[in-house]
Amino acid sequence: MDGVKKLLAGEALSREEFVYLLENRAHLQPMLTKKAEETCLANYGRDVYVRGLIEFTNYCRNDCYYCGIRRSNCYVNRFRLDEDTILERCAVGYGLGLRTFVLQGGEDGGYSFHRLANLVNAIKTRYPDCAVTLSVGEHPKEVYQSWFDAGADRYLLRHETASTSHYRHLHPERQSLQTRLECLENLKEIGYQVGCGFMVGSPGQGVAELAEDLFFIQSFRPHMVGIGPFLPQKDTPFRNEPSGDGELTLYLLSLVRLMLPRVLLPATTALATLLPKGREQGFLAGANVCMPNLSPEEARKNYTLYDNKLSTGTEAAESLQALDKSLQAIDRTLSLSRGDHIERTKPYV
Numbered sequence: 001m002d003g004v005k006k007l008l009a010g011e012a013l014s015r016e017e018f019v020y021l022l023e024n025r026a027h028l029q030p031m032l033t034k035k036a037e038e039t040c041l042a043n044y045g046r047d048v049y050v051r052g053l054i055e056f057t058n059y060c061r062n063d064c065y066y067c068g069i070r071r072s073n074c075y076v077n078r079f080r081l082d083e084d085t086i087l088e089r090c091a092v093g094y095g096l097g098l099r100t101f102v103l104q105g106g107e108d109g110g111y112s113f114h115r116l117a118n119l120v121n122a123i124k125t126r127y128p129d130c131a132v133t134l135s136v137g138e139h140p141k142e143v144y145q146s147w148f149d150a151g152a153d154r155y156l157l158r159h160e161t162a163s164t165s166h167y168r169h170l171h172p173e174r175q176s177l178q179t180r181l182e183c184l185e186n187l188k189e190i191g192y193q194v195g196c197g198f199m200v201g202s203p204g205q206g207v208a209e210l211a212e213d214l215f216f217i218q219s220f221r222p223h224m225v226g227i228g229p230f231l232p233q234k235d236t237p238f239r240n241e242p243s244g245d246g247e248l249t250l251y252l253l254s255l256v257r258l259m260l261p262r263v264l265l266p267a268t269t270a271l272a273t274l275l276p277k278g279r280e281q282g283f284l285a286g287a288n289v290c291m292p293n294l295s296p297e298e299a300r301k302n303y304t305l306y307d308n309k310l311s312t313g314t315e316a317a318e319s320l321q322a323l324d325k326s327l328q329a330i331d332r333t334l335s336l337s338r339g340d341h342i343e344r345t346k347p348y349v
């Protein structure tokens with residue numbers, strides 16, 4: 001049986017079969033896009049889940065070569081939102097109907113583990129009907145556990161690339177793929193709904209690397225997968241590298257949807273930044289999550305992972321309305337439920 005048949009039958013593929021799917025994108029993409037959308041509809045219906053994204057600190061101890069908030073970038077205005085500001089943004093989001101808050105930030109030593117646990121607790125106490133997602137990088141298992149005990153439900157930690165040598169090409173010596181994968185395992189063991197993911201078109205990435213990413217995702221079986229194109233940022237070592245390919249990004253969304261029919265898959269801001277209709281195309285290719293920005297204007301302006309990042313200057317309410325409208329145009333519905341992974345829906349009191 002060939003790779004396409006296996007993918008559609010829910011069977012595991014070899015690395016070589018993933019390579020085949022990638023190398024034959026030109027003739028497979030139209031059919032697999034359609035199948036991916038059908039698979040999404042069959043599992044989650046027309047709903048697109050929204051998460052309120054709060055980028056609460058751009059301090060980071062890491063120095064990833066691709067990232068605009070890397071430690072060595074001295075041109076970034078560093079900021080750290082305090083608890084009152086974050087809770088205020090949650091209040092705005094709650095008022096708009098959002099029931100998931102994503103707290104994303106760099107690996108900021110200035111935000112102690114304890115402080116973040118208290119913040120998660122405060123959000124969950126005020127909004128027990130909401131899910132809290134954390135996305136703050138690599139930490140010891142005990143720390144992940146303490147945040148889970150404080151009420152955090154989900155954790156996003158992109159693996160970035162599943163190839164050891166490619167990981168080395170994207171990160172300085174002190175970071176390793178092994179540590180990253182251990183963190184992902186720990187998060188899963190603790191009981192989080194876990195998201196991994198990668199950039200498409202990051203420097204040094206070829207078909208073999210992408211096949212490795214798909215092979216890893218197939219075995220790890222995450223609840224969520226974040227995939228967006230690499231976009232250069234002018235103050236990083238990768239400033240002169242070309243952007244990732246939007247069509248290829250869409251294809252990878254479709255492959256992941258087909259591989260993991262119940263995965264929660266965002267149409268990312270990076271994709272919407274690269275392609276004028278990127279978000280909508282993402283939903284038509286298998287995505288079913290959107291993460292509008294709830295951060296205050298000042299924070300958004302300085303959370304510059306890459307150049308030309310969309311959404312500065314747009315109020316949360318305004319962007320939610322725009323999203324609602326664009327979803328209606330493609331016959332999808334903005335859902336204001338928590339939007340948990342199907343196998344993990346648990347009642348909340």
Ligand code: 5AD
Pocket residue numbers: 066067068158160198199228229230231232233270305306
């Ligand atoms: N282009 C696209 N995505 C990026 N990220 C970081 N820098 C860039 C960039 N230059 C992504 C990484 C990270 C996520 C928060 O943002 O994959 O995990």
